[in-house]
Amino acid sequence: MAYVEWRGNTCRVVWNTGRKDDRGKWIYDQKGGFTDEVVAKNYGLDREADVRNDRYVSRRDGAVLMSEYVKTWQQTLDVGHLRKRNVESIIRLYIAPRWGDTAVANIKPSLYRAWELWLKEQEHIGDRYRGEILLIFSMMMDDAVDDGLIQSSPVQKKKRRRGRYKKKPRERKRNMRMEDVHQLACNALSFWGFPGYVYVWTFAMTGMRPAELYGLRPEYCHPNWPASDPLDDVNEDDREERHVEDLERYGPTRMPAIRVQWQHQRHEGIGKPGLYVPKYESRRTLVVPPFLAELLEMLLDGREAEWVFTSINDGPLINANFPYHYWRKFADGREAKETFERVRLGQQQTVATWRPVSELPAVERWQRKRQYLMRHGHKEWIDEDGHSRIATESRMGHELAGVEGLYSNVTPAMEEAIMESLQERWENFIVTLPDGWEPPMSPSSLPVDLAGWMKLQVKMAKARAL
Template sequence: MAQVVDRWHLSRPAEGAKACTQHTSRTKALVPSVDHGKGLRWQVRYRDPDGKQVKENFATKPPAERRAAEIAMEMDKGTYVHPSELRITFREYAEQWRKAQPHRPTTARDVETVLRLYVYPKFGDRQLTSIRKGELQAWLTGLVRVKGLAPRTAIKVKQKVTAVFNAAVHDRLIPASPCAGLKAVEVPHAEVTPLTSAEVHKLAGAMPDRYRVLVILAAGSGLRAGELFGLQVKHIDFLRRTVKVEQQVQRAHPGVVVWPPKTKHSYRTVPVPQRVIDALAAHLKAYPAEQDGFLFAGPVNADHFADTVWRPAVKAAGLPKGTRLHALRHTYASVLIKHGKGPKTVAARLGDTVAVAMAIYAHLFPDEDEGTREAVEEFLQEAA
């Protein structure tokens, strides 16, 4: 129970004892303060959920009584926050949260960069409890429309800030997240443009010999860049014509690290055609590797590869400047869809959920309108 105590009375033994008895008998009572000479006469005393005594001082009695009632209500609802925690800044809490997360190396780097570059300059020194939804919304919109930040990057910023505030809610530092309902500027729809068969072969021909098979393998398996660079000889089954994904390479500081696949769906065995198997066999004949050796010796740092190998090859092949290695993943998906493979199969081969596969590739699936008409027409005809 919170008590309100008159600290002036507490400084006089006889009267203080009487005053204290009077106030402690009240349910949800309040308590006065400590150094009466400094004007903080009234003190609210109570025990927090951990059983530790807490004292809060006030100059006058009404705010002390309001605070005592507030404490009692927060205790009942389970939303109580210790006064010292109310003073924690966004930066202090976000850094505690960030360092405690089991993030992958690239994710950890992204989180640190986003917070340092975009969030801390605006909210870093603000008390966590003082930040309101309205100002978050204005700031987030301004990142795109005033600062010129790419909408896709602004969405990443929103995700990181939301994660911090959600964690603060779970830690009972704030009763609710100010990010609830926060809206980011929409990302313009970008049409997925798969490469043609001729473009794939032209790109492969523009690559250095050591990496020529990478293009054929990527287009023939749909693996992500990190999964391609994480392949070891033991992951290739030449007899069954499959490629097994059970690890990936991620950028770290310094160098790279071998890490588990992106999600549980990313663990998979992908069937590949004989042409891919033959290309892999020829590659290993030219560039031998042990069973536990990486298919592309290194393992490869994707950033360095993009700068020194990929972009020059894209330019030499005459492909659009922004063509990424990921375009070959889109190409693989489009080939499957074109040959009648459904969302479930496409998702399984790509190591994604059906929802993700449909969100990215839905426009590539054939129109089902006519099939729907035929099915219902047949049903009604039978009934007639």
């Protein structure tokens, strides 16, 4: 039972915490500074009641600083490397600087609300990113309750909405048109070369994530796959059985396809890039239309590169800062440039660029738009063509929840229908190209007769339309 001890003009109350140390002796806690013995005694009895009802947090536990707690908390994360990198970045930039010197037990709801308002006032923090920061902090506080460091989380749970409904702002998107994708591909051809032309059409016709395109290797790409499948993903338990079915279903004489097995990323944002399982472990097979299959055959013919799509210098795209140095040029356009200005040894110089390119016209609907929206556009096309939900979501690397996802399965007929609808979309577009259309100049000599191939494509499309 709690007892009181006088020390000079004040007294302290001591109570049993209900815990034992390594030697098996009871651990006691205390609080001093009381001038009234009855008040002190009641305080101690209240703490013992908390102990009996499993609500007690000792001053020793609550005094743990957030700077120490976040280190332990991060070690408990069991998430993908990209998610872990984002969480660690949020802790380093926003949580640790604000709360690092604060004891966990001293984080009060009023302090949290003040910090929430401060985050809202920062112009460089968008609504979605601020929500991520607060979510991470809320998870951390919930775990602190489970760890016995605080009695309750200072983050108040959202109450039922009252008042007028306010729609959440969403990114404005415009439907993806074939003529725009065609112009993006032509810009990529002028700026990057033949790999850029094929990259854009592969992106549009498969809906792959950018990191999956960066990490696409020839052994997982038509016409090599599935015969060339290295079966190198040891975490794919049924890879042997899957490979047997792939040989029966896909290939140059069956349905041409790409196998999404890896994505190319940097571990925790630093160091040497490596291959990682796709987001949500969404390994999948994507059938491609015949025209794209031919482009991929021409791209890979005679090449021994490690990647299907390499940078201008034949290196991996993961090292190229692709969104800025490549995509922005395709989408936003650029002026023709054969010289550039520089200052060297204090002298202004005009120097001929080693890689002059012609003017790249801006693609209006894609100006200042991120390349990931092309993945959204691919889903629009699949939805427009009326394909089943299971076939569409599986192609996008998503899983259908509930009974629908459990009972459904992607059949060869579903995949063939997707392949044919994409090919039809291509043919309906190329017959609209003006007579005599020629692909733009490439910065490097083309390994194929692209103009001749396109003329043959138009001729066959017109013949099928009759």
